[in-house]
Amino acid sequence: MTSFPHAPSSTSQVRVAVPAWAWALALLALFALYLIAQDNGAVLSQFGDTAHEFFHDARHSLGMPCH
Amino acid sequence: MAETLYRPAIAQPPRFGQLFGRLVLAGAVAGALAGVFSLLVTERAIAPALALEEARAAADGAGHEPAEELFSRGEQLLGGFVGTLLAGVVVAVVFAAVYALIRHRLPGRTDFPRVVLLAAVGFGIFALLPALKIPANPPAVGDPATVGTRTAIYGAVLLCGLISAMLVSALVSYLRSREVGQAASAIAAVAATAVLLVVVFVLIPDNPDTIGSDVPATLVWNFRLASLGQLVVLWAALGLVGGWLIDRLTGSSVAKR
Numbered sequence: 001m002t003s004f005p006h007a008p009s010s011t012s013q014v015r016v017a018v019p020a021w022a023w024a025l026a027l028l029a030l031f032a033l034y035l036i037a038q039d040n041g042a043v044l045s046q047f048g049d050t051a052h053e054f055f056h057d058a059r060h061s062l063g064m065p066c067h
Numbered sequence: 068m069a070e071t072l073y074r075p076a077i078a079q080p081p082r083f084g085q086l087f088g089r090l091v092l093a094g095a096v097a098g099a100l101a102g103v104f105s106l107l108v109t110e111r112a113i114a115p116a117l118a119l120e121e122a123r124a125a126a127d128g129a130g131h132e133p134a135e136e137l138f139s140r141g142e143q144l145l146g147g148f149v150g151t152l153l154a155g156v157v158v159a160v161v162f163a164a165v166y167a168l169i170r171h172r173l174p175g176r177t178d179f180p181r182v183v184l185l186a187a188v189g190f191g192i193f194a195l196l197p198a199l200k201i202p203a204n205p206p207a208v209g210d211p212a213t214v215g216t217r218t219a220i221y222g223a224v225l226l227c228g229l230i231s232a233m234l235v236s237a238l239v240s241y242l243r244s245r246e247v248g249q250a251a252s253a254i255a256a257v258a259a260t261a262v263l264l265v266v267v268f269v270l271i272p273d274n275p276d277t278i279g280s281d282v283p284a285t286l287v288w289n290f291r292l293a294s295l296g297q298l299v300v301l302w303a304a305l306g307l308v309g310g311w312l313i314d315r316l317t318g319s320s321v322a323k324r
Contacts, residue, residue, distance in 0.1 A: 058150025
């Protein structure tokens with residue numbers, strides 16, 4: 001049953017197929033964000049520390065916990 | 068009824084790639100705008116906090132050499148901008164997959180109100196809720212010993228917000244399927260949201276840190292307000308620009324009278 005008795009728009013009720021690569025990319029992007037935001041050398045020791053310092057301001061201002 | 072004659076016989080929804088490209092572009096724009104906001108506004112609360120950290124270090128070990136900094140302040144400002152830009156793109160990549168998945172269930176006839184609604188929900192879950200439960204702190208406030216606890220609280224708040232939103236949308240779907248009216252459904256949804264949020268606020272522990280007495284309250288307040296403002300810019304720009312770009316794609320296929 002549609003809630004638009006007056007001409008439903010042509011495509012807005014149709015499901016969009018989400019390919020698997022979209023979810024893989026989303027997970028990868030979240031992991032990358034974790035690396036630049038939270039990884040204080042936990043997963044990538046040297047690079048993590050470097051990223052931690054470089055992105056220090058972004059992490060604080062986006063509201064993520066920091067040392 | 069006659070309008071149906073003017074619509075194409077086979078209605079094709081937009082392809083995912085089309086949605087994805089437009090939303091990621093919107094995410095980059097949103098991240099850049101939030102980055103500019105960070106340089107112009109949030110930085111003004113970060114600078115005095117860093118000065119405070121340095122004053123503490125100087126008072127602490129007068130004999131010691133100052134700790135070697137990996138990056139200069141200028142490079143960290145660049146990092147602040149780049150990090151915020153990347154955060155906008157990352158949010159948009161995830162947003163695109165979620166939007167495509169639930170687009171047909173979101174209210175509204177066109178894509179613009181749907182994208183804006185999903186961005187508003189995302190702001191509520193990932194910006195407003197943590198800002199209320201575990202507010203952002205400037206440098207010079209966090210206790211290094213509790214960073215694990217604070218990260219766990221932050222993650223738990225985001226997860227609980229996400230689960231709450233899914234429960235409320237499931238409730239709305241159920242009520243609509245039972246032909247419950249719009250007003251009653253809205254009231255039930257708001258009441259359910261309120262109850263779930265109270266449970267989240269009560270059950271999840273608070274930030275264990277105490278703010279040092281040398282940190283001015285106005286500094287913390289200004290920083291938290293700026294941080295929330297930056298997240299408003301990010302999510303609002305993502306919703307408005309993304310909605311506009313997708314509407315330009317799909318708007319032509321909506322019946323125009």
